[in-house]
Amino acid sequence: MNLTKKEKSMLDGEQGEGIQKAMEILVALGEIYGAERMIEIKSAQVAGVSYKNLGDAGLEFLKEWTEKGAMVRVPTTLNPAGMDLREWKRLGIPDGFAEKQLMVVKAYERMGIKPTCTCTPYLVGNLPVFGDHIAWSESSAVSYANSVIGARTNRESGISALASAITGRTPEYGYHLEENRKAGLIVDIECDVESISDFGALGYMIGRKIGNSIPYLYFKNKKNKNISQDQLKTLGASMAASGAIALYHVHEVTPEAKKGNINIIDDAERIIIEDLSEGYSALNSDVTEIDFVAIGCPHASLNELKKISNLLKNKKVRAELWITTARKTKGMAGGLVKEIEKSGAHIVSDTCMIVAPIEKLGFRNMATNAGKAAFYAPSHCGLNVRFGSLEKCIEAAVTGRWEW
Ligand code: F3S
Secondary structure (H helix, E strand, O other): OEOOHHHHHHHOOOOOHHHHHHHHHHHHHHHHOOOOEEEEOOOEEEOOOOHHHHHHHHHHHHHHHHHOOOOOOOOEEEOOOOOOOOOOOOOOOOHHHHHHHHHHHHHHHHOOOEOOOOOOHHHOOOOOOOOOEOEEEOHHHHHHHHHHHOOEOOOEOHHHHHHHHHHOEEEOOHHHOHHHOOEEEEEEEOOOOOOHHHHHHHHHHHHHHHOOOOEEEEEOOHHHHOOOHHHHHHHHHHHHHHHOOOOOEEOOOOHHHOOOOOOEEEEEEEEEEOOOHHHHHHOOOOOOEOOEEEEOOOOOOHHHHHHHHHHHOOOOOOOEEEEEEOHHHHHHHOHHHHHHHOOOOEEEEOOOOOOOOHHHOOOOEEEEOOHHHHHHHHHHHOOEEEEOOHHHHHHHHHHOEOOO
C-alpha cells in the first residue's frame, strides 16, 4: 500500500505502540482487499462491547491495547453493551457479569470513546453526511449509514473499526469506492409493506434470497411512497442480519437512488416479492405463552417511544417488557419514560435483547416486532420467538399470551 509519511511513522511505531498495532491491522486488511492507500475518516462506531460476546479474552485484549496508550483521534461511539450500565441490578443481571462489563466499558472510555452504547449512533449525535468516509461496525448502523445517509463504510469488525478510530484512517476498498456501490439485483415489492414488522419480514426475505449483494428496491404500492426512517432502519437491520447486506437503494427514497440516479449495474437480475408470509413464518415459532417482550431493535427512536406510550396507556404488563433505546434518546423522551414505565415496562438503555445475557435471566418465550431480534434470539439467546406487529407485541406483554 502507498502510505503517507504520517501513516508510515504510525506503522513504524514512532507515535507509540498502541497506534502501531492499529496501523498494522489496517495495513494487513488493506493488503487482503487490494487497497492502494489509506483514507481519512470522519467518525467510527465500535462494536464488540458486550461481555457476553467478548469474554475474558476480549477484555484482556482491550486492556492491553489501552495500556499501550492507544487513544482515538476521530469522534467515536460505542455499540450496545451487555446490560443497562446504571440499572442492571433492577433487570436481574448477575453481579459477576456486571463487574466485567463495567471493566470493558472503562477500557473503551480510557481510549477516549464515548460510552453511548447504542446501535443508533446516528440518532444521538454521530451523524455523518452524504459522502463522508467513516469506519463503522454494527451491521444495522453500517446499513443505515451507507444506504439512508449515503456515507461510505465497509462492514467493519469491532477490531478494525477501533483501529480506524485510533489512526483516523481506513483502507480504501469496497464501499469507499464509487464503482462498488451499484446494485446488482432489482427487487420489485408488489405487496403492502406497512408496519415495522412488515419491513422486518421483508428484510429477512431479501437477505435470505440475495446474500450480501446490493439490492435496488422498487416499492410498487402507493402506500410506500413515504417510507419513514424507522421503517428503513428496521429494513436494513433485518437484511444485514439474514444476508449481510451493507448497502441498499430504495427507488426515489435513498440518496443514491434519487433524481433519476438509477444506481444499478447493466445486467442486474430481477426478483419479485408478492407477499411477506415466507418471512413471517420463518421468524415465528408456535409458542403461545409469552414471558418476555422486546421492542427496540435497532434501538427505538423518539417517535417509536411515543407510539409505544400510546399503546400502553392505562395498561399493566404481565410479561417482562423491555423497550431498548439509546440513553440519550431516553433523556430526550422526558415524561414519556414515566408514562411507559407506569405499565410495568422497562425502558432499557445501553444494551439490547440479543447482547444482554438473556439466557441467564430465565426467559423462554419472547415476542418482538423486530426482524433482526427475531432472527438472532433462538441462536444467541436460546429463546422461542413470536414475531409480529407492535400492537400484537404490546397485547402479548399485557396478556402474557400470543393469540392469532
Ligand atoms: Fe441493535 Fe441489538 Fe438489534 S445491537 S440492531 S438492538 S440486535
